[in-house]
Amino acid sequence: xxGLNLPIVLxxxxxxxxxxxxxxxxxxxxxxxxxxxxAFFKFGFVVPIPQSxxxxxxxxxxxxxxxxxxxxxxxxxxxxxxxxxxxxxxRYRLALAGLLVALPAxxxxxxxxxxxxxxxxxxxxxEIHPAPPPEITVHDETVNMTTGDNPYLHYKAxxxxxxxxxxxxxxxxxxxxxxxxHGDGMGGDGMFAHGLNPVPxxxxxxxxLPALQSSFVHWRIAKGGxxxxxxxxxxxxxxxxWEKFLTTEExxxxxxxxxDFNGFEPRALGQH
Amino acid sequence: MxxxxxxxxxxxxxxxxxxxxxxxxxxxxxxxGTEEQRAAGKVVYDKYCGQCHGDTGDGNGYATPRVKPKPxxxxxxxxxxxxxxxxxxxxxxxxxxxxxxGAPYTSMPGWPNLTSTEIQxxxxxxxxxxxxxxxxxRYAEPIDIPRPLESTEESIARGRVVYEEQGxxxxxxxxxxxxxxxxxxxxxxxxxxxxxxDLTQRWTYRGGPTKEDIYRTFSTGLxxxxxxxxxxxxxxxxxxxxxxxxYSLGDADDPNYGxxxxxxxxxxPLDLQDEEALDALFESxxxxxxxxxxxxxxxxRNFFPPVTSIEAQAVYNRDEIAFRVRWHDLRADTSGRxxxxxxxxxxxxxxxxxxxxxxxxxxxxDFFGDFGGEEAPAExDFFGDSGxDFFGDxGxDFFGAADAGAGGAEFSDAVALQxxxxxxxxxxxxxxxxxxxxxxxNPVDLWFVNLTYGVADTFRGRGSDSIEATEADIVExxxxxxxxxxxxxxxxxxxSRAGVSFAEEQYTPVAFSVWDGFNRExxxxxxxxxxxxxxxxxxxxxxVAGPVLRAALIVLAIELLVVFLVRRRARQQAAGEETAGTLxxxxxxxx
Numbered sequence: 051x052x053g054l055n056l057p058i059v060l061x062x063x064x065x066x067x068x069x070x071x072x073x074x075x076x077x078x079x080x081x082x083x084x085x086x087x088x089a090f091f092k093f094g095f096v097v098p099i100p101q102s103x104x105x106x107x108x109x110x111x112x113x114x115x116x117x118x119x120x121x122x123x124x125x126x127x128x129x130x131x132x133x134x135x136x137x138x139x140x141r142y143r144l145a146l147a148g149l150l151v152a153l154p155a156x157x158x159x160x161x162x163x164x165x166x167x168x169x170x171x172x173x174x175x176x177e178i179h180p181a182p183p184p185e186i187t188v189h190d191e192t193v194n195m196t197t198g199d200n201p202y203l204h205y206k207a208x209x210x211x212x213x214x215x216x217x218x219x220x221x222x223x224x225x226x227x228x229x230x231x232h233g234d235g236m237g238g239d240g241m242f243a244h245g246l247n248p249v250p251x252x253x254x255x256x257x258x259l260p261a262l263q264s265s266f267v268h269w270r271i272a273k274g275g276x277x278x279x280x281x282x283x284x285x286x287x288x289x290x291x292w293e294k295f296l297t298t299e300e301x302x303x304x305x306x307x308x309x310d311f312n313g314f315e316p317r318a319l320g321q322h
Numbered sequence: 323m324x325x326x327x328x329x330x331x332x333x334x335x336x337x338x339x340x341x342x343x344x345x346x347x348x349x350x351x352x353x354x355g356t357e358e359q360r361a362a363g364k365v366v367y368d369k370y371c372g373q374c375h376g377d378t379g380d381g382n383g384y385a386t387p388r389v390k391p392k393p394x395x396x397x398x399x400x401x402x403x404x405x406x407x408x409x410x411x412x413x414x415x416x417x418x419x420x421x422x423x424g425a426p427y428t429s430m431p432g433w434p435n436l437t438s439t440e441i442q443x444x445x446x447x448x449x450x451x452x453x454x455x456x457x458x459x460r461y462a463e464p465i466d467i468p469r470p471l472e473s474t475e476e477s478i479a480r481g482r483v484v485y486e487e488q489g490x491x492x493x494x495x496x497x498x499x500x501x502x503x504x505x506x507x508x509x510x511x512x513x514x515x516x517x518x519x520d521l522t523q524r525w526t527y528r529g530g531p532t533k534e535d536i537y538r539t540f541s542t543g544l545x546x547x548x549x550x551x552x553x554x555x556x557x558x559x560x561x562x563x564x565x566x567x568x569y570s571l572g573d574a575d576d577p578n579y580g581x582x583x584x585x586x587x588x589x590x591p592l593d594l595q596d597e598e599a600l601d602a603l604f605e606s607x608x609x610x611x612x613x614x615x616x617x618x619x620x621x622x623r624n625f626f627p628p629v630t631s632i633e634a635q636a637v638y639n640r641d642e643i644a645f646r647v648r649w650h651d652l653r654a655d656t657s658g659r660x661x662x663x664x665x666x667x668x669x670x671x672x673x674x675x676x677x678x679x680x681x682x683x684x685x686x687x688d689f690f691g692d693f694g695g696e697e698a699p700a701e702x703d704f705f706g707d708s709g710x711d712f713f714g715d716x717g718x719d720f721f722g723a724a725d726a727g728a729g730g731a732e733f734s735d736a737v738a739l740q741x742x743x744x745x746x747x748x749x750x751x752x753x754x755x756x757x758x759x760x761x762x763x764n765p766v767d768l769w770f771v772n773l774t775y776g777v778a779d780t781f782r783g784r785g786s787d788s789i790e791a792t793e794a795d796i797v798e799x800x801x802x803x804x805x806x807x808x809x810x811x812x813x814x815x816x817x818s819r820a821g822v823s824f825a826e827e828q829y830t831p832v833a834f835s836v837w838d839g840f841n842r843e844x845x846x847x848x849x850x851x852x853x854x855x856x857x858x859x860x861x862x863x864x865x866v867a868g869p870v871l872r873a874a875l876i877v878l879a880i881e882l883l884v885v886f887l888v889r890r891r892a893r894q895q896a897a898g899e900e901t902a903g904t905l906x907x908x909x910x911x912x913x
Contacts, residue, residue, distance in 0.1 A: 133888075137884075137888045137889060149881070150881050150882070153878075154873075154874035154875070154878040155874065156877075157873040157877040158870045158871070158873050161869050161870045161872075161873035162866060162870050165866050165869060169857055171829070171854060171855040172829050172855065221384070225374070225384040226384050226385060229429075230429075230615075231618075233431065234370065234429075235433065235435060239431070240431075241427070241428070241429055241431070241615075242615035242616060245614060246852055247852040274619070275619070275756075276756065283754075284756070285753070285756045285761070285764070285853075286852065286853060288852070311369075
């Protein structure tokens with residue numbers, strides 16, 4: 051669910067619950083917050099998030115916790131109390147010695163793991179749905195990105211038979227051109243998808259087609275990868291500029307078809 | 323008589339026959355489902371299957387001209403992947419298996435989203451396309467698939483003997499790379515070209531990668547293809563040894579595609595002419611496999627590239643860097659022409675799609691005019707005129723039964739490495755040239771080897787329509803073809819006058835293109851990869867001990883400092899309280 055590793059998240063929440071119930075000491079809370087956040091980033095996601103992102107969040111949280119602990123003289127005194135006792139009281143001498151050995155060992159292990167980590171190609175973020183230009187021109191026809199709409203969509207109500215013909219033409223266009231990457235079932239998992247980076251769009255996804263106006267989809271079909279603005283990394287996208295291959299009608303028909311196949315409606319004009 | 327009543331009568335007749343035969347074969351019985359089940363199956367079929375297999379099941383859907391191998395023609399009743407003896411119909415479970423998991427590296431995907439009932443209904447509907455399924459004589463019990471034998475050296479050696487005795491190499495090649503002498507001539511019973519499996523790449527086996535899958539293929543054959551059944555000619559045990567041998571040809575079930583070539587440092591000279599020393603150097607360099615797919619983004623689209631992956635390594639020394647790439651090709655095509663900008667028609671001749679034939683909108687003529695389609699004269703390029711060659715031998719025989727003789731293709735095999743002409747600026751490290759031969763602002767350099775000549779030519783690409791020969795850097799290459807595997811080794815100085823230099827600890831984008839002349843690949847019609855990276859590993863030996871020790875000591879020092887400070891403070895406080903005690907007893911301190 052939401053790409054989370056649920057057992058881990060629940061376990062972390064459970065530990066937090068126990069701490070509330072036992073009225074844990076402030077220091078325990080601080081250590082728990084940092085540790086739980088680390089564990090959440092490390093194990094909590096199904097698809098691991100980049101180490102650099104996790105480090106930034108951990109650093110920010112660490113600073114916040116220090117600020118919290120030192121926000122008043124009393125709180126600071128309360129927080130450092132156990133540390134003072136550990137260092138000063140003779141009965142904790144063994145625990146202190148253990149800690150003095152354990153922490154450097156942990157740091158050493160961390161450094162070792164960093165150094166021996168298998169190399170990976172550098173990864174960069176990209177905007178999946180970058181902002182379109184205000185309007186585009188496809189085969190001498192200008193389409194406004196805000197007010198433009200699929201010219202055949204209205205046949206669905208007005209002339210179902212004609213609508214069906216456009217759909218069938220869209221089906222032809224899709225299976226002559228698109229399924230190698232976007233897949234037979236439109237899951238973004240066609241037979242060439244594994245060789246492409248970024249991976250082709252998944253049209254089954256409820257967060258993709260329904261969130262887009264059909265004019266946006268028309269822009270993506272007509273102008274393809276080369277038509278993306280910089281944040282969309284146009285140099286990596288294998289999406290062809292279909293205006294090179296298809297007629298305007300064919301592009302609107304396939305646009306119609308991918309919505310219909312998945313039982314989705316385009317986002318309506320002016321709907322946010 | 324309507325089709326439905328006819329079907330019903332046939333079913334009734336079949337049931338009558340089946341009832342008589344029932345005691346003889348209990349499980350291999352005719353089961354065509356109910357009318358409702360077939361109707362429900364039709365709904366699923368029309369949505370998910372008809373676009374390839376045809377709305378009438380004849381294997382002629384919208385996608386058919388552009389896929390290879392061709393979608394199954396359900397009207398023939400001929401099925402490749404079966405547990406039943408050669409020539410027999412598949413069981414429902416056989417059909418279910420292919421629907422659920424698909425056939426790897428073909429256009430048949432798995433359909434995990436379909437429910438078990440939906441699949442059963444679609445099976446009933448598929449069976450209704452062929453009268454064979456009404457004929458009880460075409461049914462047979464599934465074969466027994468025994469547990470695999472242990473893969474001992476003896477078993478594998480015996481399997482090798484069987485492989486040679488049975489002539490498997492005639493199609494699959496001596497080393498199993500799908501490059502046998504007759505591999506280029508293979509067709510199925512519909513006359514469509516078909517490829518012998520590359521036995522070293524188990525993940526591409528259409529019927530599945532397990533030992534059970536392999537045993538099943540030997541024992542039942544692939545109906546309608548040149549792959550026979552060995553059930554009659556080989557004892558069960560010999561087939562099991564053969565399984566172990568075939569299995570030993572590949573080293574993994576998965577391709578384990580990577581994203582990075584690690585270039586390792588060496589003190590040795592990189593001498594391309596010293597084969598032994600070169601092999602020894604590359605022995606120590608890690609090998610990465612990268613996926614290749616058809617170039618289908620720009621005109622000259624390649625929908626079924628036979629080469630689906632390439633392996634790459636790199637080694638560098640003080641001055642030079644060497645790359646080695648390797649891929650499998652069923653035949654060395656070394657007599658034809660090729661270069662990266664060889665013109666390919668807008669609508670390639672290799673399939674029936676494009677132009678007026680299919681354009682329902684009826685304005686295809688304008689469209690062709692605008693984009694200079696097939697009729698447009700090819701632009702002159704430096705390799706001479708290339709415009710006339712495409713139209714002569716189009717049509718169905720492009721796959722070349724005609725030029726089946728060794729190395730007789732019109733276009734030669736070729737390979738190219740692609741690098742950005744310059745590295746991305748620091749403020750936009752993600753910036754790269756367009757992965758299809760670069761773009762006007764960000765050009766690429768191609769290290770192209772036409773395997774007819776076996777030397778490297780360098781090109782600068784500013785997009786597919788702007789590729790020029792360049793001689794700014796000298797790239798050397800040596801090539802070899804051995805039992806179905808091409809190996810090309812490149813070498814260049816690490817520093818470049820006009821292109822990218824390979825500094826230590828640098829990530830350099832790299833992409834690959836492979837052309838299979840046998841598949842008429844040339845110019846933009848090629849197999850290609852996305853951008854990946856080469857990492858030039860530091861030349862100095864990386865020691866782990868130093869940084870690890872440093873990390874530990876720093877933490878220890880901080881700890882000791884904290885302990886020392888806390889204790890001193892405590893001592894001071896204790897002393898302070900004592901002093902304060904004495905002070906109040908005598909006089910107040912001057913503040």
